[in-house]
Amino acid sequence: MRKLICTAAAVLILITAGCSSRVPDRTSLEQATFDAAEEPAAPGVDVTAAPGVAFNYRYAFRLPSNRIAAAQEAHAQACEGLGLDRCRIIGMRYRLVNQSDIQAMLALRLDPRIARTFGKQATEMVTRADGMLVDQEITGEDVGTQIKAATTNEGRLRADLARIESELAGMPVKDPRRGELVARADEIRTQIRSLGQARDEDEEALAGTPMVFNYGSGSVVPGFDVRSPMRDALQNAADNFVDGFATILVLLITLIPWALLAGIVFWVYRWTRRRWGWSWGDSGYGRESAPMAAKAEPPDTA
Numbered sequence: 648m649r650k651l652i653c654t655a656a657a658v659l660i661l662i663t664a665g666c667s668s669r670v671p672d673r674t675s676l677e678q679a680t681f682d683a684a685e686e687p688a689a690p691g692v693d694v695t696a697a698p699g700v701a702f703n704y705r706y707a708f709r710l711p712s713n714r715i716a717a718a719q720e721a722h723a724q725a726c727e728g729l730g731l732d733r734c735r736i737i738g739m740r741y742r743l744v745n746q747s748d749i750q751a752m753l754a755l756r757l758d759p760r761i762a763r764t765f766g767k768q769a770t771e772m773v774t775r776a777d778g779m780l781v782d783q784e785i786t787g788e789d790v791g792t793q794i795k796a797a798t799t800n801e802g803r804l805r806a807d808l809a810r811i812e813s814e815l816a817g818m819p820v821k822d823p824r825r826g827e828l829v830a831r832a833d834e835i836r837t838q839i840r841s842l843g844q845a846r847d848e849d850e851e852a853l854a855g856t857p858m859v860f861n862y863g864s865g866s867v868v869p870g871f872d873v874r875s876p877m878r879d880a881l882q883n884a885a886d887n888f889v890d891g892f893a894t895i896l897v898l899l900i901t902l903i904p905w906a907l908l909a910g911i912v913f914w915v916y917r918w919t920r921r922r923w924g925w926s927w928g929d930s931g932y933g934r935e936s937a938p939m940a941a942k943a944e945p946p947d948t949a
Contacts, residue, residue, distance in 0.1 A: 698791060699789060699790060699791015699792065699794070699853070700787040700788065700789055700790070700791065701759075701787065701788050701790045701849070701852035701853050701856070702759065702762065702785060702786070702787045702856050703785070703786045703787070703788075703856070703857050703858075704762060704766055704783075704784075704785055704856065704857070704858040704859070705783065705784040705785075705786075705858075705859045705861070706766065706769065706770070706780065706782070706783050706858075706859070706860050706861065707780070707781050707782035707783070707861045707863065708770075708773045708778050708779065708780055708781065708860065708861065708862050708863070709778060709779055709781045709862075709863055709864065709865075710773060710776055710777065710778030710779075710862060710863075710864060711776075711777060711778070711864060712747060712748065712749045712864035712865070714776045714777065714778065715741075715749050715751050715862045715863075715864060716741065716749075716751070717776065718772060718773055718776050718778065718862060719739070719741065719751050719753050719860070719862060721772050722753055722755075722769050722772065722860055723736055723739070723753060725765070725768065725769070725772075726755050726757075726765075729757075729758075729761070729765075732758070733757065733758040733761060734755055734756070734757045734758070734761075734765070735755065735756045735757075735855075736753070736754070736755055737754045737755065737756050737857075738752065738753070738754030738859075739752065739753050739754070740752040747864070747865055748863070748864050748865045749862070749863070749864045750861075750862070750863055751861075751862040751863075752859065752860065752861050752862070753859070753860040753862075754857070754858070754859045754860075755857070755858045755859075755860075756855045756856065756857055756858070757855065757856050757858055758855070758856070759853065759854070759855070759856045762856040762858060765858070766858065769860065788852070790849035790850075790852050790853055791849075791853070793845070793846075793849050794846050794849045794850060794853075797842045797843075797845055797846040797849070798846065800838075800842055801839055801842045801843065801846075804835050804838055804839050804842070805839065807835055808832060808835045808836065808839070811828050811831055811832045811835070812832060814828060815828055815829065815832070
């Protein structure tokens, strides 16, 4: 009896230990599942991983046609909620392609530090609306190197300009080389202005990240050129075949009743002719009742 009690106690201890050891594993699994659910399929690039690179994000979503407007509005409201300093709406379009397909677009300009997170959250919104991400494109341009090169070149040009201006200051007015130095100084100033404009554009590109959302329903995926000549040709051929078959079917449906009516009339005519021995072309007499033609007499040879 005591042996049985000890055995039962040992089994109870093992069960308790096993349950307690499995609880953290289950908790960690649930946490991992939650984290995976929070992480959308859309990739992104963190600006800290590529300093000096100006990125451009483009997304293409496919949703049910009756949910495109709501998704576009949700993305617009999310941008407006961040404030003008962090997100601006720079373009929007909504177009009915046909009775079943809709095409829409939303263009934003975001703070580069939040662009990656905003793209993921926007993808999650579409997923919750029974949509999906069908295409994504992230392009980047190394403007940091261009800014550095422009700054270096500008410094060199300013040094040349300072040297030329110094020569001009100590040069007589009627010196024949003065005109050449003045033209060179004007050329350097033009180059400095051009470098400054290019650097300002590059700095502006680094300060804001363009992001475009394209929405489509059915087979419509606007914003990305995914046309295939062979597929389009086969699709057109199939459409032409279906249209031709539909036209022939309409003609048959239209003509068959008249053909049946003509067949019935012809059958009645044939039956009447066999039954009564007359036809509509006769003058009221049947073949049996028609007067027999007088028998021709032979000619008189006498």
